[in-house]
Amino acid sequence: MPNSKAGTKKDQMMIFPENKLFHYLRSGKFVALSSDWKHASLPLRFDYELIVVTEGTLFLRYMDEDFSVSEGEYLILPPSGDNRSGFKKAYCSFYWSHFTIDMEQFPARVSKEDSAAYQRASCYLLPQKGTVPRPQRMIVQMKQLQDLERNNYPDITLNAAMTAIVTELYGQLLSELPKDSDPIGNKQVYSDIVDYIRLNISENIKISDIANAFGYSPKYLSHLFSVVRGTSLKQFILSQKIETASYLLSDTDQTVSEIAALVGFSDMHNFSRAFKRVTGLTPTAYRNTYAKRLLYHT
Structure with a gap:
């Protein structure tokens, strides 16, 4: 031991x-x-x-x-x-x-x-x-x-x-640690962007919305995020929505349409297409695959 x-x-x-x-x-x-x-x-x-x-x-x-x-x-x-x-x-x-x-x-x-x-x-x-x-x-x-x-x-x-x-x-x-290769040195701005996305996950988040919230141009903000994160801001927003949806599908009894709304999709078909593009499964198929859990009460 x-x-x-x-x-x-x-x-x-x-x-x-x-x-x-x-x-x-x-x-x-x-x-x-x-x-x-x-x-x-x-x-x-x-x-x-x-x-x-x-x-x-x-x-x-x-x-x-x-x-x-x-x-x-x-x-x-x-x-x-x-x-x-x-x-x-x-x-x-x-x-x-x-x-x-x-x-x-x-x-x-x-x-x-x-x-x-x-x-x-x-x-x-x-x-x-x-x-x-x-x-x-x-x-x-x-x-x-x-x-x-x-x-x-x-x-x-x-x-x-x-x-x-x-x-x-x-x-x-x-x-989450600052990268030595970050030439802009805007790790705090990056962290604030991530927090904004997670707090507003139920909204139809646009890059222009985030740029306005932080007082930057959309182009500059997208570039800053890509440098620090290594992925585009648009892709990150989608990935956060799909991760949240995946969790809700597997760990709650909310309907697929309710979950779509909770992650900022007003159209069920757009949500299903986006979800399948990222995960390879439709929301319903994902739920059927991963909704089982070993639950304990004491």
């Missing part, structure tokens, strides 16, 4: 070796039945647990630390001899996955100050807790993993899917 390195408990970084598959164990979605729910005291001996909260706040105590994980945030728990348990009652819902990985000589986590040495040793590091930049995308992948398990896919497929989820989180966090 990997041991967690002693030291400060702030800014803990989880270590994962590159070029290794995780060993998937189990996963599901949990929904509390009321605001009086508190996480039971349960062991986590040899497993890692990845949690992504979709509603409310999860209050969890583990290894003498109290974690408050809110909607859109994640938490990774390393193996230990301790139990994880709730320290406060609250309503919440979250997706969870358990996995193991052969860490060889590496510890499960280290303090942020010690992380550089492990990065040089063919490892990648994730903050133990943080915000998921694109939670809908990650949740859809967790739903797809559950679908694979329900349909009796082989271990190699489940292991690869579990690995893809953690590396998706790593990729999302890395993509």
